[in-house]
Amino acid sequence: MPDSNPAVLDFLLTRRSRPARTLRPPVPSREELRTLLTAAARVPDHGKLEPWRFLVLTRPATRRLAALVEARGAALGLEAEKIAKAAAQYADADLAVAVVQVPRPTDRIPLVEQTYSAGAACLSLLNAALAAGWGANWLTGWPCYDPVFRREGLGLAEGESVAGLVHIGTPTAPVPDRPRPDLDRIVEWVEA
Template identity: 60%
Template sequence: MMSQSPVLDFLLTRRSRPAKLLSAPVPDRAALEVLLTAAARVPDHGKLEPWRFIVLEKPALMRIAAAVPARATERGMDAEQAAKGRSQFDDSPLAVAVIASPKGFERIPEIEQTLSAGAVCLSLVNAALAAGWGASWLTGWVAHDRAFAAAQLGLAPGEWVAGFVHIGSCANTPPDRPRPDIAAITTWVQE
């Protein structure tokens, strides 16, 4: 039997850090470029790169946060929904918007491109955690409101937010949450 690797140990114990617990300092541009490079090493059938990154530094996060209440009011949301949409930007010291940017390519279905964008989000979280940062992948109504996201992030037609990956320092590791019962969700097929 092979010994367990440090990478597998990491994956078996990894935990996202809530965005509200993240603070400065944050990775500098060179360190963040390493994390983005690691995140981009995901399955990408056809080498289409059906995603891109928008790095949101604190001033950009504050601009987006300030725009959230008016959009929430336009949508008829209550104060709690507006506050929740705003808080991920107010509380975060740095975020990377992972933008799904599907390419019209007949051989590679859009669902495969969507799954690749999701893989980028998780890979970015894992790269940040492995480098010693705190990180969390969030969406929420702000990510799913295409008109708002397009206005705030300059999205091209057909693009959408796969996630906001918040990255920063985190002194506290949150308690682990209950994990899936693998036996209950796994079917073994022998024939």
């Protein structure tokens, strides 16, 4: 039997994201966040391309981004409710990490695998934050897909995209578990 780590398995079987709107200070210090980012950077990365990078968004940055979301939403003619919801994601955040997908040109590793690696970095950061006792949530939203917001708000280069925004803070409300997938419905055993 292989060596096991029951504590990690138990964590993975019981982990639960916390709604971003319920996260408040304190947030991880720079050193604490560096540990979480180190864990996030240990994801599967075919070809050692590092097709992602991290933007740490502190309170002044999230306030600035909230204002940009409002301006972009109005310029795009979006509904007021949709704009307000997206702006609140930034206005209410004391700390978020944007995981940026950085496609690397190569004939060996398809772009889709680089995308999966960036998504894995989001999940690893989320799980590292939860394992460290913080509340965390992985979100995106329409601003992440708006090229002007990405360029002007986040400083992303052409071809870069947001794989996710991982909000991290202190949870202020208990969250009940939600229904989980029925494995009998989604698992198929292929034996021949």
